[in-house]
Amino acid sequence: MSSFNTHLRRVHDEGLPARVRHTNLRSCLVHFAPYGFRATCHHLCLSARIPKNLEKDPSSLIRAVEELHQARQLWLADERTYANSRRADKACGFRQVKADESWRSRPRGWGNIAYCPEPTIHPDEPLPVVVERVLRSSVPPDKAPALTCRVCGNRDNINAWHDGVYRIHLLCGECGVSLAVQRADAPDPLLATDHARRWKEIWRLRNEFPPNPS
Numbered sequence: 001m002s003s004f005n006t007h008l009r010r011v012h013d014e015g016l017p018a019r020v021r022h023t024n025l026r027s028c029l030v031h032f033a034p035y036g037f038r039a040t041c042h043h044l045c046l047s048a049r050i051p052k053n054l055e056k057d058p059s060s061l062i063r064a065v066e067e068l069h070q071a072r073q074l075w076l077a078d079e080r081t082y083a084n085s086r087r088a089d090k091a092c093g094f095r096q097v098k099a100d101e102s103w104r105s106r107p108r109g110w111g112n113i114a115y116c117p118e119p120t121i122h123p124d125e126p127l128p129v130v131v132e133r134v135l136r137s138s139v140p141p142d143k144a145p146a147l148t149c150r151v152c153g154n155r156d157n158i159n160a161w162h163d164g165v166y167r168i169h170l171l172c173g174e175c176g177v178s179l180a181v182q183r184a185d186a187p188d189p190l191l192a193t194d195h196a197r198r199w200k201e202i203w204r205l206r207n208e209f210p211p212n213p214s
Helices: 004-012 018-031 037-047 059-091 127-135 189-203
Strands: 158-162 167-172 178-183
Touching: 004 018, 004 059, 018 037, 018 059, 037 059, 037 127, 037 189, 059 127
Parallel strands: none
Antiparallel strands: 158 167, 167 178
């Protein structure tokens, strides 16, 4: 698999067709997607205003990948700091990972630090702003799953979201981040079909943009 930076360079390469550059933007999301692949993809489509006809605004792809790149740089710096801390602990004989209040207490995968299972419901601030906030967040560990949102601080406004298959996510009612996960009693095929349909609309760039700020 090619690296994030390889795909980043291809998105910037104006000699490549817009569709190829767009494919490379999606490949960047395989390496780093703070909200999960689908929700991060949708966020970038809206924030960079990527049109269905990419030839109308190919620079939107650069806006999108640069926003993602800047957020990833923050995350990589935090990963390096954490790795150095772990090496120092091991050198002192402390091999067990310390319990802390950081986002690592509830890992969500490689670079996926604020998972939003519903692709169209996610924070609308720039990715670097959200990533920086999550990296610096502190939520005391509870015996029950922590229901304090690291992105917006919400604690009381929670919505249940069924993925249509096996899981029910308890979402932050303010920004859509998953705060806890429960096993669903039974699958819901109609709901799963609707989720798949909505994802196809995003994948095909059939997105409605919010009005431009005045």
